[in-house]
Amino acid sequence: MRAADLAKKLRKIVGSNAVLDQREDLMLYEYDGGVDRGAPELVCFPQTTSQVSEILKLASKSGVPIVPRGAGTGLSGGSIARSGGIVLGFSRMNRILEIDLENQRAVVQPGVVNLDLTKAVEKQGYYFAPDPSSQKACTIGGNVAENSGGPHTLANGVTVNHVTGVEVVLPDGRIVEFGGKANDTCGYDLTGFFVGSEGTLGIATKITVRLSKLPEHVATLLAIYNTVDDAANSVVALTAACITPAALEMLDGWTLRTVEAATPAGYPLDSGAVLLIELEGVREQVEEDADAVIAICQRVGAREVRRAANEAERQRLWLGRKNAFGAVGRISPSYYVQDGVIPRTKIPQTLAFIEDVGKKYGLQIGNIFHAGDGNLHPLILFDARSKEQTANTLAAGKEILEYCISVGGSITGEHGVGMEKMGVMPMMFSEDSIDVMIRLRNVFNPAATLNPQKLLPTSRSCRETFHPGHASLGGAEAGA
Amino acid sequence: MAAASINVWQGALSGIVGAANTRECSVEIERVRPTVEIAPASAEETAAVLRIANEHGLSCTPAGGLTKQGIGHPASSIDVLLSTRRMNQVLYYDPGDLTLGVGAGMSLGEVAQTLVPHRQFLPFDAMQPERATVGGLMATNSHGPLKHFYGGVRDFCIGIEFVTADGKVVKGGGRVVKNVAGYDLMKLMIGSYGTLGVITSANFKVFPLPPQTRTFVAAFSDLDSAVKFRDAVRKSSLTPLCLEFTSPQAQEYLREATPARDPDVYSPPTPADYRPYWRIYIRAAGSDPVLARYRAELGSAIAQEISGSDEIALWRWFSDFEHTVTTRHHNAMIIHLEVPCANVQGAVAAAEKAALDNSCMAAIIGRAAAGSLVVAVIPLAIGPPSAMHYANAASALRSALPKDASAVVAYCSAEAKPRFDVWGTSPTDMATMKAIRHAMDPKGTLNRGRFVVSSK
Numbered sequence: 001m002r003a004a005d006l007a008k009k010l011r012k013i014v015g016s017n018a019v020l021d022q023r024e025d026l027m028l029y030e031y032d033g034g035v036d037r038g039a040p041e042l043v044c045f046p047q048t049t050s051q052v053s054e055i056l057k058l059a060s061k062s063g064v065p066i067v068p069r070g071a072g073t074g075l076s077g078g079s080i081a082r083s084g085g086i087v088l089g090f091s092r093m094n095r096i097l098e099i100d101l102e103n104q105r106a107v108v109q110p111g112v113v114n115l116d117l118t119k120a121v122e123k124q125g126y127y128f129a130p131d132p133s134s135q136k137a138c139t140i141g142g143n144v145a146e147n148s149g150g151p152h153t154l155a156n157g158v159t160v161n162h163v164t165g166v167e168v169v170l171p172d173g174r175i176v177e178f179g180g181k182a183n184d185t186c187g188y189d190l191t192g193f194f195v196g197s198e199g200t201l202g203i204a205t206k207i208t209v210r211l212s213k214l215p216e217h218v219a220t221l222l223a224i225y226n227t228v229d230d231a232a233n234s235v236v237a238l239t240a241a242c243i244t245p246a247a248l249e250m251l252d253g254w255t256l257r258t259v260e261a262a263t264p265a266g267y268p269l270d271s272g273a274v275l276l277i278e279l280e281g282v283r284e285q286v287e288e289d290a291d292a293v294i295a296i297c298q299r300v301g302a303r304e305v306r307r308a309a310n311e312a313e314r315q316r317l318w319l320g321r322k323n324a325f326g327a328v329g330r331i332s333p334s335y336y337v338q339d340g341v342i343p344r345t346k347i348p349q350t351l352a353f354i355e356d357v358g359k360k361y362g363l364q365i366g367n368i369f370h371a372g373d374g375n376l377h378p379l380i381l382f383d384a385r386s387k388e389q390t391a392n393t394l395a396a397g398k399e400i401l402e403y404c405i406s407v408g409g410s411i412t413g414e415h416g417v418g419m420e421k422m423g424v425m426p427m428m429f430s431e432d433s434i435d436v437m438i439r440l441r442n443v444f445n446p447a448a449t450l451n452p453q454k455l456l457p458t459s460r461s462c463r464e465t466f467h468p469g470h471a472s473l474g475g476a477e478a479g480a
Numbered sequence: 481m482a483a484a485s486i487n488v489w490q491g492a493l494s495g496i497v498g499a500a501n502t503r504e505c506s507v508e509i510e511r512v513r514p515t516v517e518i519a520p521a522s523a524e525e526t527a528a529v530l531r532i533a534n535e536h537g538l539s540c541t542p543a544g545g546l547t548k549q550g551i552g553h554p555a556s557s558i559d560v561l562l563s564t565r566r567m568n569q570v571l572y573y574d575p576g577d578l579t580l581g582v583g584a585g586m587s588l589g590e591v592a593q594t595l596v597p598h599r600q601f602l603p604f605d606a607m608q609p610e611r612a613t614v615g616g617l618m619a620t621n622s623h624g625p626l627k628h629f630y631g632g633v634r635d636f637c638i639g640i641e642f643v644t645a646d647g648k649v650v651k652g653g654g655r656v657v658k659n660v661a662g663y664d665l666m667k668l669m670i671g672s673y674g675t676l677g678v679i680t681s682a683n684f685k686v687f688p689l690p691p692q693t694r695t696f697v698a699a700f701s702d703l704d705s706a707v708k709f710r711d712a713v714r715k716s717s718l719t720p721l722c723l724e725f726t727s728p729q730a731q732e733y734l735r736e737a738t739p740a741r742d743p744d745v746y747s748p749p750t751p752a753d754y755r756p757y758w759r760i761y762i763r764a765a766g767s768d769p770v771l772a773r774y775r776a777e778l779g780s781a782i783a784q785e786i787s788g789s790d791e792i793a794l795w796r797w798f799s800d801f802e803h804t805v806t807t808r809h810h811n812a813m814i815i816h817l818e819v820p821c822a823n824v825q826g827a828v829a830a831a832e833k834a835a836l837d838n839s840c841m842a843a844i845i846g847r848a849a850a851g852s853l854v855v856a857v858i859p860l861a862i863g864p865p866s867a868m869h870y871a872n873a874a875s876a877l878r879s880a881l882p883k884d885a886s887a888v889v890a891y892c893s894a895e896a897k898p899r900f901d902v903w904g905t906s907p908t909d910m911a912t913m914k915a916i917r918h919a920m921d922p923k924g925t926l927n928r929g930r931f932v933v934s935s936k
Contacts, residue, residue, distance in 0.1 A: 103820045170912075177907055178908045179907060180884020180885075180907040181884050182851055184818045185908055186903055187906035187933070188908065191667075192667025193668045195667075196660050239578065242599070284770045284772075285770050288767055341659055343655065344576065345574055345577045370658070410656050410661050413658040425661065429662055430650075432650055433648075436665075437665075439919050440916065456662075
C-alpha cells in the first residue's frame with residue numbers, strides 16, 4: 001500500500017491532525033537517544049485503545065511495520081523504524097486514569113511521563129519508584145517496553161517489579177488484559193513476561209503500576225577518592241558488608257571534571273573518582289547505615305566523605321549525575337554509551353580493563369555508572385565524521401561487552417537490546433534459547449509486523465556479526 | 481499402553497539416566513500412579529529424556545519434593561515422573577556479589593545451609609523447606625510471610641535454565657542482579673506449573689541475614705479493627721519484613737503438625753485456650769534503636785513481643801500452615817487467594833461465611849498488605865461434608881471477589897475435585913495463555929490436563 005493511501009486511512013481512524021507524512025516532520029522521528037537511525041513513512045498519534053486496535057488491524061492487513069514510540073529517549077534503537085512503516089507516538093495517550101492509594105496502585109496510559117506520575121501522588125506521600133535519568137521526559141509505556149532501571153532501582157527494583165497489570169493490543173488488533181491490581185494471578189505471569197519485551201509482543205495501552213511510599217528519611221553521601229581503584233574497592237566492601245543503599249553511583253575523574261564544567265555539583269576537580277551514595281528508610285536505620293558507610297569508605301581509602309546537609313545540597317549532587325550525559329555531549333561530537341553488567345566483585349578489574357581498551361584504541365572512555373548493581377556505562381568519545389574512530393569505537397565497545405560476559409555478566413542492564421545489540425545476543429544466548437524466544441514472539445507477533453528486526457536476531461548470519469547500525473551522535477537528553 | 485511399547489521407551493529412558501536412576505514409582509499423584517520414575521542428572525539428560533517422551537507421546541510430570549503435587553486437575557495417566565532430585569548441586573555462589581545458582585532439585589533447607597556461613601539467605605520461606613525444592617516452588621510460585629518485604633520469587637530470581645517438551649535446553653536472564661537481555665523467561669516459567677518446560681536450575685539474588693529481628697503481635701476482637709491497624713502500619717514509615725494476618729481459628733494450626741485424629745473435624749485439643757482474636761503479626765529487623773522505634777509507633781496495640789527460638793518457630797509455622805492443616809485434617813480444603821490489598825477484608829469475611837454456610841469453618845492466614853491469603857476450609861463436627869459442600873464454598877468465595885483476584889484450590893479431596901474447577905478464573909487472557917502452552921508443548925507432554933490452560 002502506498003504511504004498516501006495509508007495516510008488517508010489512518011486519518012479516518014485518528015483524525016486529520018494526528019498523522020504526519022511530510023519529510024520535514026518525519027525527520028524528527030528518525031532517531032532516539034541511541035546511535036541508530038531509520039526514517040518512518042508515517043507518524044501517527046492515537047488517542048484511544050480502540051484507535052490503536054484499528055491501526056494495528058490495518059497495518060497487519062497491509063503488512064506494514066508498526067513501531068511504537070514514547071518520548072524517544074531510549075538508548076538502544078528500540079523505537080527506530082528500521083524497516084520504514086508507521087511510528088505510533090503515544091504523546092496523546094498521556095492521562096493518569098486512576099490513582100488508587102488504598103491499593104497503592106495507579107492506572108496510566110502509556111504516554112504518561114514517568115516523573116508526572118510521581119508529581120501526582122507525592123503530596124500524599126507516594127511515588128513511582130523506577131527513576132531513569134530521563135524521567136522528566138520518558139514515558140511509562142517506554143519504561144514498560146524497555147524494563148527501565150535508574151539510580152534508585154538498586155534497592156527498589158526495576159520497572160517489572162512495579163507493574164502488576166497491562167492492557168495490550170496485539171498485532172492482529174485484539175485487545176487483551178494481563179494481570180490487574182493484585183500482586184499475583186492464577187495462570188502464566190504474562191505481565192512479567194510482557195515487561196521488557198521492547199514492543200515486539202504487543203502495545204501496552206493501559207498500565208497498572210505500584211505506588212511506593214516515600215521514605216521518611218534520606219541521607220546522601222559523596223565519598224571522594226584519589227583513585228578509581230579505591231572507589232571500586234569500596235563498592236565491593238559495601239556489598240560484602242551487606243549494606244543496601246537506595247543508590248550507589250560512581251563517576252570517574254575524567255567524567256566528574258566534565259560534569260563540573262557543565263553543571264557545578266560540587267565534585268572535587270582533583271579527585272580520581274567519587275561515589276554518590278544514598279540511603280533511605282526509617283530514620284534510625286538510615287543514620288546507623290550512614291555511619292557504617294562512612295566508616296567503610298574511609299577504611300578502603302576515601303580521602304573524604306561529605307554528607308548533603310539539606311535537600312538543596314542533595315539535589316545539587318544528583319543534578320551532576322543526572323545531567324552527566326548532556327555534559328559529555330557538550331565536549332564531544334559523538335559518544336557511544338555501553339550498558340554492560342558485571343558481578344559487583346569484578347568492578348575493579350573491569351574498570352582496569354576498560355582503561356586498557358581506551359589506550360589500545362586511542363579513545364577517551366569516561367565511566368559513570370550504577371556501581372551498586374554492577375551496571376556499567378562506559379562512554380566512548382569519538383568523532384563520527386572519522387571512519388577510523390567510528391570503527392575503533394565499535395570495536396572497543398564490543399571488547400568491553402565480551403569482557404562483561406566473560407566475567408559472568410550481561411550485555412545490557414537497562415537500555416535494552418533494541419537494534420543496537422541484536423548482533424551480540426548470541427554471545428549470551430544459545431541458538432536453542434533464541435529459537436524458543438522467537439517461538440514465543442511468534443505467538444504474539446507471528447508476521448513480525450510489530451517492531452520488526454529488534455531484540456531477536458533474525459537470521460543466522462545476522463547473529464554472528466556486530467553491527468549497531470551506523471553510529472552517530474548520542475542523544476544529550478537521554479541516559480540512565 | 482501396550483507392554484511391548486512401554487518396554488521400548490522405558491529401555492531408552494533407562495539408557496539415558498542409567499538403571500540405578502530408573503525405578504518403579506512408589507508414589508501416587510492425585511491417585512494416579514506414574515509408570516516409572518526417571519531421575520536425570522543434568523539439563524542435557526533431561527533434554528534427552530524429553531525428546532523420547534515427546535516422540536512417544538508420553539505424559540510427563542516434573543517433580544521435586546512432592547509437596548505441591550496435589551494442586552491442579554488429576555492427570556488421566558502419567559507415564560513418567562521426571563524427578564529433579566539428582567540436580568541438587570550449588571552451581572556457583574559469589575557471596576561478595578550476593579548471587580547464587582543452584583540445581584532445581586536442591587531443597588530450600590540445603591540452600592539455606594549453603595548461605596548461612598556467610599550470614600546470607602534466600603527470602604523464599606515456603607512450606608516444608610526440608611523437602612520442597614527450588615524448582616518445584618518456582619513452578620508453583622510459592623511464597624511465605626517474607627513476601628511482604630522481599631516480594632515473590634519473581635522479584636529475586638535473576639536467571640533460569642529449563643528444558644522444553646521437545647528437548648531444547650533454554651536459558652533466560654543470567655547471573656547478575658540487573659539484566660534486560662532477551663525476554664524475561666524467569667517470569668514466564670514461575671507459576672507455570674511445569675507446563676512450559678522442566679526447570680533444571682535457577683540463579684538468585686540473595687540477601688544479608690538481619691542481625692536481629694523481633695515480632696510484635698497485636699490482637700483485636702473484630703476483623704475491622706485488625707484491618708484498620710494493618711492500614712495504620714502500611715501508612716507509617718515502618719518497613720517490616722512481614723505483616724501477617726490470622727483469623728481466630730487459624731491459631732490452632734500455628735504449631736507443630738499433629739497427625740489426623742478421629743473425628744477428622746475442627747476440634748481444638750485445648751478449647752480453654754481459645755480466644756476469638758484476629759491478630760496482626762509484625763516482624764521487624766534492626767538494631768535496638770530501630771526496634772524501640774517500632775515499639776513507640778505501634779504503641780498500646782502490641783499485646784506480645786516474641787524473640788529468639790520462639791520467634792523462629794512461629795514463622796516456620798506460618799510457612800507450614802497449610803501443611804499443618806492438611807496433616808491434621810485430610811478432608812480440609814486449601815484455597816490460595818490473591819486479592820488487591822483493599823479487598824482483603826471483604827475476602828476474609830466472604831471466606832468465613834462461605835465455609836460456615838457449607839458445614840465448615842475457615843482458618844485464614846496471609847500477607848495482609850500484599851493480599852496473598854491462605855484459606856483453610858475445615859469440616860465441622862456436624863456431619864461429613866459432601867463433595868458439593870466444597871464446590872459450593874469455593875464458588876461462594878469466588879463470587880465475592882473482584883475480577884482481578886484469583887482463588888486457586890490448592891488442596892482438596894479427590895472425590896470433590898471433579899465437581900468444580902480448582903483453578904477458577906484468571907484476569908489474564910486465556911486465549912493467549914493457551915496459545916503459549918500450545919507453542920511450547922503442542923503434544924501436551926508436560927503435565928497434561930493439570931493446569932488452568934487445560935480447563936474447558
